[in-house]
Amino acid sequence: MPDTPDQHQEPVAGGGLLHRRALLVAGALSAGGLATGLKAATGARSPATMLKPGAPLSGVGERAPSAGTIQRIVPSLPFPGTGSSRTPLQLLEGTITPNGLHFERHHNGIPDVAPATHELLIHGLVRQPLLFRYEDLLRYPRESRILFLECSGNSGTIGADTPVQGSAGQLNGLLSCAEWTGVRLSTLLDEAGIAPQARWVQAEGADSAGMTRSVPLSICLDDAMIALFQNGEPLRPEQGFPMRLLLPGIEGNASVKWLRRLKVMAAPAFSRDETSKYSDILADGRAELFSLRMGVKSVILAPSFGLDLKCAGFREISGLTWSGRGRIRKVEVSADGGASWAEAALTGPVLPKALTRFRMAWRWDGGPVTLMSRATDETGAVQPPRSEWLAKYGPGQTYHANAIQSWHVDARGRVSHVYA
Amino acid sequence: MSMRGVGSAMSMREHLIAGGLVLLAGAASALARDPAAETPRLGRPAAPEIVSRLDLTVASDGTGLPPGSGSVVEGRATYTAHCVACHGAAGSGGVADRLTGGIDTLASAKPVKTVASYWPYAPTLFDYIRRAMPLTAPQSLDDRQVYGLVAYLLSIDGIVSADARLDATNLPKIAMPNRSGFVSLEGERFDGNLERGKTPH
Incomplete structure (x- = not known):
């Protein structure tokens, strides 16, 4: 006797949750049904697309127009370059965020950084302060990793008194994932020579916010990267072109974009964006600093x-x-x-x-x-x-x-x- | 390179290269990070004057504060010219972040986080204003104007007196009201999020 759908759809918890094997069987059944329906609806042997040549080649591909509009969720803000756009998570599949849909968080707009003149300075508690050009970094050994970036403020409305009615992207879209390629940060720090008393590294961006964050040296020497490529192409301007810090698992703001300076220090700088912002106020009125790692x-x-x-x-x-x-x-x-x-x-x-x-x-x-x-x-x-x-x-x-x-x-x- | 070679007929240039290799090897093993990795070592030495020109950082202890000074009176004039349009009169009521008031509200039902009520250090206020403000023209204010703005903003809540003049010596000594209000998760405990260590279901 052939299997029936019910035999494969064995409940595993309340509310209709089913055993995972139902995913496969139900998929096959619905595909068969769909084919039957299409044939009946059109009445033709072949669709029109099979009867004439298609569109020509193109330099850059675009999503199918009939797939609907898929865009970042951009709010209306008093200062248009200061704020965030969100990834429309509910409209995407898989895990990799297309580069044009990666969420943005800028603190005073996207700078137009020229790679030919941009330099990265490493200084502070080092044996020899060093300057690196973009073309220098392109000659270093590279590594690639698939990593999420999440803004520390993502899903922050869950603390509101009543549930905010918004799409999954509106509520949680300060989250994206890409394959990042670049140079291991420890390689460059070692080249400058880290002094024994060094414990922190302050990163600074070349944007007009002069974004600065202090990061424990331990993170910088573990798996931190200076990213140059995002999903196979050079970083997008809004993701820090020509180079950004990329700290796996750490709140997005600390992965400083348009990276221009790394200062090796004995203590954090306690700059504005690691004290008055990106600090977590507790029930007793105190606040946690450097709660850098993103939770499960x-x-x-x-x-x-x-x-x-x-x-x-x-x-x-x-x-x-x-x-x-x-x-x-x-x-x-x-x-x-x-x-x-x-x-x-x-x-x-x-x-x-x-x-x-x-x-x-x-x-x-x-x-x-x-x-x-x-x-x-x-x-x-x-x-x-x-x-x-x-x-x-x-x-x-x-x-x-x-x-x-x-x-x-x-x-x-x-x-x-x-x-x- | 053999040890015999090191001991006998090396030129000065070879000695220098060998010394550099020993230094490099020592650094790599001390840091225990892939000492076998070959890198092109393309960093160009940055002269002290270049470093000092590019280094914008003013740390919490005042390291990096420039010469010069500014007074509350001077700061009020700068604030009126460059800041009030976004931050409102006396640092409150504008479209941008509130800067003043809110002291002793952090444990209440409506915490008001401002420079006065929340910031742990005064020198980093200089750091932020100098690098990032005003939003439409960052780094357009000179050091005297920035010192003055810090003095004016802190005077509104009585953190400094109305006749204060701030400089690199007295700015780091200012006791901000919320200085002891922070729990730092730095070092071993920086990874301190809520659900750490929970027993899995």
Whole structure:
């Protein structure tokens, strides 16, 4: 007797969550149905595209116009170069962010830096201060790594008194992932010769904010990179062309763009953007400094706000997960507001400090449900519930918001952001 | 290169090269990072005058503060000319960040984070204004104007007196109200986020 869909759609938790093998079987069934429907609708042997030559070659490709508009989410701001645009996460698949959609955060616009005259100075507690030109760095040994960047202020609205109704990108889109290629920072620091009393490195950008952040020397000597390429092409201007610091797993602001100076120091500079900003106010009114590493986190993108469900039945829940400490060990999904959980499938390769896609088979029965995801990383750190995250911080805290996020699906399939 | 070679007939140039290699090898092993990696070593030495011209940093202890001084009175005039349009009268009520007031609100239901209520150090205020303000023309103010602005802004909340004049000597000595209000996660504990060490489910 042939298998029926029901035999493959074995429940693993409440709210219609199914065993992962349902992902494969249901996919095959729906593809067959689609083919039948198309043939009936057109009535022709071949589509028109098979009956005439297509468009010519082009120097730079564009997305298919009929795929719809996919753009960064750009707010209206009093100072247009000072703020952030967000990656429309809910409209993308996989884990790599196209370069034109990588989120932006600038503190006074995008500088037009000329690579022919731009120089990087390494100085401070070094044996010999050194200047490097862009063309110099192009001759150094390179390495490539797939890494996420997340702004420290990402998902900060989760502290609001009532849930902000926005798309997954609007709420969480200060997050992107790319293959970065460049020169290991330790190579250049070693060339300058690090003095024994050195403990911190202050990085400065060539933008008109003169962005500066102090980074522990230990991070600089571990896996830090001076990135020159992004997904195979030179950095985009808004990502720091011609060179940027790239600190895997660390809050995005510290990966200083348009890098022009590295000062090796015994202590942090305690500059404006590492004290009055990018510090985390606690419930008792004190604040944490240098909370640099991004916590373990996940967010469901399908379904999510703005992507309402049109009919009951089988579908896939999917989303992104990441941790600044390494690999994701597992993601659990709940479709009953946290009463029961089931482990999602992770789409490999699961890379350290990179985005990972998770998927969960689901049969929606058409009734109201609340969807949640909870990530655990390889160090054992677990994404906290919102109540636990809130309890630590003072009112108005928006940095390092990695609490579990919840989507409610009502009986008409409309998706809203809720606190559960 | 053999040891015999080092001991016998090296030219001065060879001695210099050999010395450099020993230095390099020593640095690499002390730092324990891939000593086998070959790199082109293309960094060009930066002369002290170049370093000092490019180094904009004023650290929390005042290192890097330039000569000169500015007074509250001078700073008020600079503020009126260059800052008030965005930051509002007396550092509050504008479209840009609030700079004044809010002292003793950080543990309340509505913390107000300003220079006066939140910043731990005064010298870094000089650092930030000089490098980044005004937003439309960064680095257009001279050092005297920046000292004056720091003095004026701090005078609004009584952190310095109305007749204060600030310079590289007295600016680092200013006690900011929230100086002890920070928990630094630097060093071993910089990785201090909330969920660290949780037992996995």
